[in-house]
Amino acid sequence: ATADKRKKFEEAIKLIKASSEPIAMVADRVDRFQRGWKETVEFDDLRRNGQVELHFVRQGLVIHRNSDPYELMGWDAHVMFARAYVLQLKANVKKGIKGKLEKGQFPGYAITGYKNVAVKNGDGSITKEIQKDEDKAKYVEMCFDLYATERYTVGELAEKMKDLGFRVKAKKTKNGNGDGRDITKSDVLSILHNPFPTGEFYWPNPETGERELYSNKGTYPTLITKKLYEKVQTILASNNTRHNGFKKNNFKFRGLLKCHFCGSTLTPEEMSRTYAENSKSKNINQVYYHCSNGKSLVNSDYYEKKFGTDHSGVRTFKKGKKKGQTVISCPQKWWKEEEIEEFILHEFDAMHYDNEVYEILKIFLKKDYEKRMEEADKSIRGLRNKLGKVGKIIDGLMDKIALTKDKRLEEDLEKRYNNLKKEQEDLRDQMKSYEDGKGIDTDKTIDAMKLACDLRKHYLGLPFEKQRELLSMCFNHAVACKAEWRVNGGKGKRVKAKSLYPVLNEPFVTLQSVNLLDEILPLEEAYVHNAELTKKMREMLASQRECRSNTKRKETEASPFP
Structure with a gap:
């Protein structure tokens, strides 16, 4: 009776209006009817025209064309009581929701990744709580982690x-929810946008009635x-420009390369080149990557000092609205894809x-994992105790704020309350980072290390799509630097640079650390006592250090781009 749209009720009204004979409508009570x-x-007009009779069984009330004033007044009184009941019900619901929000409780059904659970208390009462859904929570975490890498569009993430x-x-x-349904693009967007x-x-x-952001208060x-x-929201807001537009071709290094000079993404483009071969022309399709940053108004003084005025990208507008502005x-x-x-x-x-080094690394990683777990547990216990103390102080401040009538004191208390809330959120983030560290799968790290034993051969033997997956697994991105300029403000000799600096993902960052083998050597000497293997590891360490120094960025000046 309180619904805005009552389809069956409206159909009944249409039937009454269309009927040539009076129709009797029977209801248990007035509040069941309206x-x-x-x-x-509406029904008073139909009653006066003799088109309808209203029968309310429990109240013994019949409203018809010839009803006396007392019967009509009784109908109005029952409607008034029903309306008062609805208004009181709305007020109680608002009061209940307000109380839940103040306690940090979510008034609705749990979103994907969580579940509503009824918990039985010691006194026999039932409390409804929102708990983590272990089966689906891991997928929600994975959605955020994968999208934050900027390797996937929302559609690609949904497919994965x-x-x-x-x-x-x-x-x-009719048969219940069953096993649910496959996730869609809109489901993924809903998950990524929700701060829950x-x-x-x-x-x-x-x-x-305005939409506001509330804290769950634990x-x-x-x-x-x-x-x-916040990182995911930033990527969503920018529409993930790496993958925007129509993808006629799926390129191997699409979205992986960033420009050293301006930080923009390098865009792939396929071009057809004609080559002479035995007096015959031959068309070959070649994939090139170029910086997606077009002509921008940037720090022209820096560029003129670094590249000289002969740099082909520097020009100054001589007329129009941009007269005098330098475009660079x-x-x-x-870059060619082969490069x-x-x-x-x-x-x-x-x-x-080396395979033998891999076996020693396994021993080191397992021992390091045990040590890290002990440190994480100790840190989490300390943070949990501190969080509990801060929570008690916040509860005390809330009571003081509610009771105080001094505006200056109230402002001071609210300022302290906001600072403590920020500290509380920081402590929760720290606990989350430690818990995430505990969740690192050592077996996966060891599998990645096994893969690194022959990564080149494995990569070359994979099909195109699998190669892209392997690149995404190993590299966060790669910084490309390929340019030439004159030194000494454009007056010196011309300098060329061509280098690529890959930024690795974990666990490859750890595996590539030059300090890793330094830590392994004492462990190897203590557990294995293999002089030949020790020599091999020392040679490998020296080789890695040389490789790191060769790929170290030569460019030391700050970028002219913001």
Whole structure:
């Protein structure tokens, strides 16, 4: 009776209006028939015209064309009581929601990754809580982690999650929810936009109705950090420009390369070149990568000092609205795909580990994992104790703020309250980072290390799509530098630079650390006592250091681009 749209009720009204004979409508009580005045206005006209009779069984009330004033007044009284009941019900619901929000409790159903659980208390009462859904929470975390790498569009991420077996709750059917349904692009977008896994949620303010952000105050566990969530929002806001537009061709290093000079992404482009071969022309398709940063208004003084006035990208507008402004195109030159792959293969060679060294690394990593777990547990215990103390202080401040009537004291208390809330959030983020560290799968790290034993051969033996997956697994991105300029403010000799600096993902960052073998050597000497293997590891360490020094960035001046 309180619904805005009552389809069956409206159909009944149409039937009454279309009927040539009076129709009797029977209801148990008035509040089962209506809880507002809008129905009274419409049915009073139908009653006066003799088109309808209203029978309310429990109240023994019949309203018809010839009803006396007392019967009509009784109808109005029952409608008034029904309306009062609805208004009181709304007030109670608002009051309940407001109380939940103040405690940090989410008033609605849990989102994907969480579940609503009824917990039985010691006194026999039931408390409803939101708890982590172990089966689906890992997929929600994976959605944020993978999208933050900027390797996937939302559609590609949805397909990957579908392949991994991520299923979301389906709409209720006659046979129940079943096993749910496959995740879609809109589901992934909903997950990525929702701050719920960070410990915050949006809900309409019970008083104003405006959508506001609330803190959960620790009433349910978090899945991701705020820093990761904000990074994902930044990528979503920029529409993930690496993958925007139509993809006619799927290029091997698309989205992987960044410009050393301006930080923009290098864009792939396929071109057809004609070559002479035995007095005959031959067309060959060649893939090139170029900086996506077009002509921009940047620090022209820096460029003129670094590249000289003869740099082809520097020009000044002589007329029009931009008269006097200097436009500079990025000096990054075009890369052939084969040139990039040559650098990547060189990096794979630098990541190579001997099988015997691999066995020693396994011992080291397992012992290091045990040590890290002990330190993480100790840190988490300390943070949890500190978090509890801060929570008690916050509760005390809330009581003081509610009771004080001194505005200056209230402002001071609110300032302290906000500082403590920020400290509380920082402590939760620290706990989350330690818990994430505990969740590192050592077996996966060892598998990655095994892969590094012959990474070049493995890469070359894979099909195109699998090669892209391997590149995404190993590298976060690669910084490209290919340009030429004159030194000494454009008056000196012409200098050329051509280098690629890959930025690795974990666990390859650790595996490539020059300090890793330094730490392994004492362990190897203590457990294995193999002089030949020690010599081999020392040679490998020297080779890695040489490789690192050769690929070290020569460019030391700050970039002219913001």
